[in-house]
Amino acid sequence: MARDKEETKARILAAVGRLLAESGFKSLGVNAIAREAGVDKVLIYRYFEGLPLLLQSFAKEGDYWPSVDELVGDESATDAETLADWMAYLLSRFSAQLQERPMTQEILRWELLEGNELTRELANVRDRFALDSLKFLEEKGSFPPDKDIPAISAVLVAGVVYLMLRTKSSSTFMGIDFSSPAGWQRIQAALDTIVQLTVDGKP
Amino acid sequence: MARDKEETKARILAAVGRLLAESGFKSLGVNAIAREAGVDKVLIYRYFEGLPLLLQSFAKEGDYWPSVDELVGDESATDAETLADWMAYLLSRFSAQLQERPMTQEILRWELLEGNELTRELANVRDRFALDSLKFLEEKGSFPPDKDIPAISAVLVAGVVYLMLRTKSSSTFMGIDFSSPAGWQRIQAALDTIVQLTVDGKP
DNA sequence: ATACCGTGTCACTGGGTGGTGACTTGAACC
């Protein structure tokens, strides 16, 4: 149609993104992508050599994870001082960023139900981001030796991620209603409580 | 074959269970179920009127969630005294039980990526179980008014669930290795730390 | 002009899926 290879490739990649954000990996196939992109599917095979490599290209070009800088944002915008302050701040920023990234949410869903080469690679990228964040945190206030801050962070981040992924399909969890901001505020407050008492607690 | 309607229905339901535990809801279809059960698929339509109602039957007959009694187990086996003790105990029991129930894990995965009538019903059952557990907990030691124990529990339970669901496809999260028991022990310890300091912390 | 080659189009195969109608088998009942 447009007779422009690069543009066509871009349209295909864009179509992948749209389909992914809207209906997840479950219904992602060559035909659907070609339809969405308004392109013949044979071009997908020509330019990307099949679905797996197309998805790999897609994964490479996208920025599904904020950099640590993006996660932190403007440092002067927070009055965080202690390690606990920073941890609470990062958790709240993380949950806000995740909420704004439907694609990232889909990738997390995908990691949860398929363990192939691509999801493992995506998981590695994600984990590197997580470790960077931990390193940033440690620079803000060194970890108390009697507490396993990485493990504690893992539990809390995992909790945030799970609650976030749930809300798309179901609006209540353990009696907490996530359809209104009030539910999220309770979670936010709980995270703050946990972090302050756990990380800075004087034993 | 066996010419016994009830037995055939049972075989079909059993096949659903096997397929579910082994390959999840993604590849669950009428043909696959019939194959697995060694039964003609037409019988599925005759006896269950299609996949949705079959799954509904399956959901009704199964006990995918432990009762609170099962969750608690033998009360005399623990020396828990305070509310925090009990909370930590329940969390550890919960995670152990979940680990032993691949079907339950699949249901949780399913809830995460499909929001239909059935998953919502399953979610309701699950939430009732969660609320029962909270009630049990409150009988063991009333909730401190300055802390949102349900919200804190929600975060921790969500964290456990997410970490559990991840381990099937990926073995590392935030630098913690879940392929060995050591990783889980760190999580367990982190949960204990959080609960003790958060719930019983003297502010 | 023409031969060439990259881009895009079309038509097709093979296989899996959900779903249905027509058939056979077997046992209980008269």
Next chain:
DNA sequence: GGTTCAAGTCACCACCCAGTGACACGGTAT
């Protein structure tokens, strides 16, 4: 023994999917 009816079998439909080979177009270099 023959009838009846539920339980089980078989063959088929329409549809969607991944993947491929053959063809049409349209610039470009010669």
